[in-house]
Amino acid sequence: MTPTMxxxxxxxxxxxxxxxxxxVATPIIADLAPSELRKLREVAxxxxxxxxxxxxxxxxxxxxxxxQAVAVPRGGVRHLQNIAVRALGSAKANEVFAxxxxxxxxxxxxxxxxxxxxxxxxxxxxxxxxxxxxxDPIKAAQTLDxxxxxVRPLVVLRLGSMTEVPAExxxxxxxxxxxxxxxxxQESSVAVDGLAYTAQLVRKLGRQKGAALLDKMEAENGExxxxxxxxLYTFEDLLAVDAKGMRLLLESVPVERLTLALxxxxxxxxxxxxxxxSKRAAERIKEDMDAMGSARLSDVEAAQREILEVALRLDAxxxxxxxxxxxG
Numbered sequence: 001m002t003p004t005m006x007x008x009x010x011x012x013x014x015x016x017x018x019x020x021x022x023x024v025a026t027p028i029i030a031d032l033a034p035s036e037l038r039k040l041r042e043v044a045x046x047x048x049x050x051x052x053x054x055x056x057x058x059x060x061x062x063x064x065x066x067x068q069a070v071a072v073p074r075g076g077v078r079h080l081q082n083i084a085v086r087a088l089g090s091a092k093a094n095e096v097f098a099x100x101x102x103x104x105x106x107x108x109x110x111x112x113x114x115x116x117x118x119x120x121x122x123x124x125x126x127x128x129x130x131x132x133x134x135x136d137p138i139k140a141a142q143t144l145d146x147x148x149x150x151v152r153p154l155v156v157l158r159l160g161s162m163t164e165v166p167a168e169x170x171x172x173x174x175x176x177x178x179x180x181x182x183x184x185x186q187e188s189s190v191a192v193d194g195l196a197y198t199a200q201l202v203r204k205l206g207r208q209k210g211a212a213l214l215d216k217m218e219a220e221n222g223e224x225x226x227x228x229x230x231x232l233y234t235f236e237d238l239l240a241v242d243a244k245g246m247r248l249l250l251e252s253v254p255v256e257r258l259t260l261a262l263x264x265x266x267x268x269x270x271x272x273x274x275x276x277x278s279k280r281a282a283e284r285i286k287e288d289m290d291a292m293g294s295a296r297l298s299d300v301e302a303a304q305r306e307i308l309e310v311a312l313r314l315d316a317x318x319x320x321x322x323x324x325x326x327x328g
Contacts, residue, residue: 007050010043012058018044019055105170108177109135117146119177125154127173130165133197141204153216159201160224162194199231207323235261235304237322238311239272245320246276252310259288261303263295 007015017025017040029037084092108116108131120128120143128147132140132155144152202210210232217225241249250258250273262270262285274282314320 007054007058010039011047011050012061014040014044014047015050015055015058016062104177105134109139113139113142114146116143121147121151123173123176125151126158127169127176128155129159129162130169131173131177132201133159133162133165133194134170137197137200137204141201144201145205145209152213153220156198156202156213156228157217157221157224160194160198160228195227195231198228202228203232233308233312233322235308236266236269238308239269240322241311241320243276245314246272248319249307249311249314250277252314253307255285256288257303257306259285259292260295260300261307262289263292263300264297264304 017028020028032040120131128151132143135143144155147155202213205213214225214229217228238246238249258273262273265273274285277285311320311322315322
């Protein structure tokens with residue numbers, strides 16, 4: 001193997017295993033299927049030399065991938081079933097764990113995003129939006145990102161304004177993609193909060209890609225693009241701002257608006273705010289909140305939006321961060 005030769009997956013696995021202590025490598029090998037172990041044996045027997053920095057690159061790739069996803073132990077369902085047998089008895093456990101056919105939508109949900117995008121790129125954007133609305137936001141964002149660049153805004157435009165998806169449309173879409181989706185004889189609809197879901201999806205794309213996508217949408221439907229931007233963050237997202245950033249934010253917000261905004265805040269959000277100011281200031285705001293009595297929800301939401309807009313401005317200036325680390 002020449003120093004410039006790229007390593008494939010099995011070669012990387014062999015390098016990683018051979019670099020580990022035997023006590024660490026043993027349980028990993030024990031979890032491999034016989035066919036996988038034979039493949040590694042074949043690779044190991046043919047490897048003679050590797051680039052000097054190959055192992056370092058394998059370590060870096062391994063660390064990066066473990067930050068993006070957590071591996072589910074093989075045989076987890078079997079282990080869970082054994083526990084259920086002891087807890088519920090064989091009859092009930094077997095009833096719960098009986099094999100059931102996977103629906104078409106379930107197959108799409110577990111498909112590789114790039115493969116799913118390949119199936120959807122030639123479909124009508126409305127159909128693609130309907131499918132994405134039923135996926136996990138992370139999987140939907142990955143699939144959207146894998147679609148052709150000119151198709152993405154068309155899909156998001158339709159997804160953002162979607163309020164429900166006809167069950168028959170989902171069935172036809174699944175069938176068209178080579179699957180079968182069970183449905184009752186009666187016509188029904190699946191509720192979809194298109195605006196909130198699209199905001200989640202855009203955030204999962206990452207700040208740069210999300211902003212670029214909304215910029216392209218602006219020309220075709222500026223109102224919807226602005227609505228999506230307005231839904232990207234809520235007042236509760238300020239929980240992601242660290243103590244230093246929160247203090248900076250509070251210095252830029254009128255006390256009376258903060259007092260009103262906290263009327264419907266969660267206990268965690270209120271504690272985060274109070275923990276970022278002096279004890280005396282926190283006590284004064286609590287007293288003002290008690291003295292204020294009830295407040296109109298629209299007034300509270302307006303105050304929260306004002307504070308959030310200040311936070312967004314400080315975030316754009318790089319003075320604070322609204323990202324918790326999982327959406328950026």
